[in-house]
Amino acid sequence: MCSLxxxxxxDGLRMVLDVASGALHVVDETAWxxxxxxxxxxxxxxxxxxxxxxxxxxxxVAEAVxxxxxxxxxxxxCSPDPAGPGYGPPVRPLRALCLHLAHDCNLRCAYxxxxxxxxxxxxxxxxxxxGQRAIDFLIAASGSYNQVEVDFFGGExxxxxxxxxxxxxxxxxxxxxxxxxIAFTVTTNGVLLDETVAAFxxxxxxxVVLSLDGRPAVHDxxxxxxxxxxxxxxxxxRMRRFAAGRNNWNCYVRGxxxxxxxxxxxxxxHLAGLGFDAVSLEPVVAAPNxxxxxxxxxxxxxAVEYERLARLLAGGGYEGVRFxxxxxxxxxxPCLSRRVSGCGAGTEYLAVDPxxxxxxxxxxxxxxxxxxxxxVGGVTRVDLAERFRxxxxxxxxxxxxxWARYLCSGGCHANNLAATGEIGKPGALYCLVVxxxxxxxLFLQAQAARRVRAAG
Amino acid sequence: xxxxxxSEEVFVRKMAKHIVTVAGGRLASTRExxxxxxxxxxSCQSACKTSCTVGNQVCPQExxxxxR
Numbered sequence: 452m453c454s455l456x457x458x459x460x461x462d463g464l465r466m467v468l469d470v471a472s473g474a475l476h477v478v479d480e481t482a483w484x485x486x487x488x489x490x491x492x493x494x495x496x497x498x499x500x501x502x503x504x505x506x507x508x509x510x511x512v513a514e515a516v517x518x519x520x521x522x523x524x525x526x527x528x529c530s531p532d533p534a535g536p537g538y539g540p541p542v543r544p545l546r547a548l549c550l551h552l553a554h555d556c557n558l559r560c561a562y563x564x565x566x567x568x569x570x571x572x573x574x575x576x577x578x579x580x581x582g583q584r585a586i587d588f589l590i591a592a593s594g595s596y597n598q599v600e601v602d603f604f605g606g607e608x609x610x611x612x613x614x615x616x617x618x619x620x621x622x623x624x625x626x627x628x629x630x631x632x633i634a635f636t637v638t639t640n641g642v643l644l645d646e647t648v649a650a651f652x653x654x655x656x657x658x659v660v661l662s663l664d665g666r667p668a669v670h671d672x673x674x675x676x677x678x679x680x681x682x683x684x685x686x687x688x689r690m691r692r693f694a695a696g697r698n699n700w701n702c703y704v705r706g707x708x709x710x711x712x713x714x715x716x717x718x719x720x721h722l723a724g725l726g727f728d729a730v731s732l733e734p735v736v737a738a739p740n741x742x743x744x745x746x747x748x749x750x751x752x753x754a755v756e757y758e759r760l761a762r763l764l765a766g767g768g769y770e771g772v773r774f775x776x777x778x779x780x781x782x783x784x785p786c787l788s789r790r791v792s793g794c795g796a797g798t799e800y801l802a803v804d805p806x807x808x809x810x811x812x813x814x815x816x817x818x819x820x821x822x823x824x825x826x827v828g829g830v831t832r833v834d835l836a837e838r839f840r841x842x843x844x845x846x847x848x849x850x851x852x853x854w855a856r857y858l859c860s861g862g863c864h865a866n867n868l869a870a871t872g873e874i875g876k877p878g879a880l881y882c883l884v885v886x887x888x889x890x891x892x893l894f895l896q897a898q899a900a901r902r903v904r905a906a907g
Numbered sequence: 908x909x910x911x912x913x914s915e916e917v918f919v920r921k922m923a924k925h926i927v928t929v930a931g932g933r934l935a936s937t938r939e940x941x942x943x944x945x946x947x948x949x950s951c952q953s954a955c956k957t958s959c960t961v962g963n964q965v966c967p968q969e970x971x972x973x974x975r
Contacts, residue, residue, distance in 0.1 A: 478927075
């Protein structure tokens with residue numbers, strides 16, 4: 452029996468992912484036929500007989516059988532699940548904080564999960580003192596880790612740039628004393644990304660995630676100024692200058708696609724054309740009644756787009772440009788426990804609101820039922836932390852048998868909650884999209900390997 | 908090669924006739940190896956900031972190893 456395989460085809464390539472080992476193979480028609488029979492529960496000898504009966508030449512069948520046997524012995528085909536019964540992720544200390552420097556925003560994006568920046572509460576900015584306590588809390592709670600992460604988030608964090616600047620400087624002091632390296636990032640809409648800010652972020656080696664959705668009309672349809680106009684003209688040139696100024700170092704463009712632009716591969720082309728070399732385009736998270744919300748019926752169009760995007764990258768026209776979700780790491784990717792643990796929200800990763808309250812991640816901020824404690828008192832809702840830790844991919848009914856489980860890890864808790872009402876249950880569209888993205892990513896790796904082989 | 912980040916990672920281990928192995932598969936060997944290590948990023952802090960597909964993460968310890 453060989454049930455842990457995922458076989459799929461794209462552009463004439465037959466690919467087989469050995470789910471449990473993570474090995475990826477490109478196979479010919481004979482091996483494909485044999486593996487299909489193994490999946491159905493036939494012994495290899497019987498599968499070989501069926502192959503010969505179906506007209507495959509005997510010599511070829513014998514060769515393919517030998518190759519399959521060799522890979523099975525090496526643990527690269529039909530390998531047993533390494534997690535096994537009872538396996539769960541280890542308890543890990545806190546590693547990352549998302550600091551909500553501003554519950555306010557200078558844009559009014561239609562799809563904003565944060566209620567146009569204020570998280571459905573009053574508009575507020577984090578004080579330096581709260582940020583300082585948050586960094587102290589992170590250092591104290593990070594156990595033996597010698598590297599921790601702080602992301603400045605909002606709303607729009609650059610509305611509170613002075614505090615951001617002081618916190619980075621404070622972080623450097625703490626780093627020198629504690630010996631723990633702090634990696635800083637900021638997620639910004641770019642409106643305030645002027646030369647002063649850029650110079651500071653460059654000098655302090657702060658990673659940057661830029662919110663830009665793609666083509667001007669696409670961006671402007673949802674990312675509006677308070678006066679109701681589009682914001683593309685306001686931010687795109689600034690972002691380009693900024694990225695070029697640091698030679699794209701640690702600079703990601705993170706766009707959102709909605710029902711308005713299911714042809715989002717065109718937005719990738721636009722963003723790559725602007726000179727950005729690292730692009731992430733994510734499906735919008737929205738209530739189903741919103742006009743821009745994606746629906747399950749949109750999936751066929753989305754699948755076509757992901758495939759188009761994969762072909763664009765495979766075609767060689769975008770050398771050096773990364774599309775985040777196609778950038779899978781099969782051989783140097785995360786270890787099993789990381790793959791099982793998932794994003795770390797609620798345990799290794801917490802969000803801090805301007806008042807210093809802790810939440811499992813940025814998407815839960817402002818929801819009282821998910822308030823976990825404070826930066827002063829630490830995590831008091833241990834039950835919530837345990838709930839998030841226990842909601843790992845192997846514990847999710849929909850995921851534990853899915854072929855993509857060790858590449859996906861069970862999805863975003865907040866997305867799951869929005870789609871199904873449960874953090875442990877991903878929505879149908881989400882799963883379809885993630886599986887398609889992974890297939891396209893595997894296709895790209897197979898394509899590249901084929902070229903290597905062809906080149907001799 | 909189409910993209911620099913694929914070309915660095917992709918290598919063909921077996922030049923067999925019917926099955927070409929693109930990635931070797933090492934998941935089982937990491938079951939205990941990196942349980943307590945601390946190098947990798949939490950995926951929620953990564954570029955997407957929403958869907959935390961862990962396969963996009965790099966293990967720094969594996970990254971440093973020479974390729975076969």
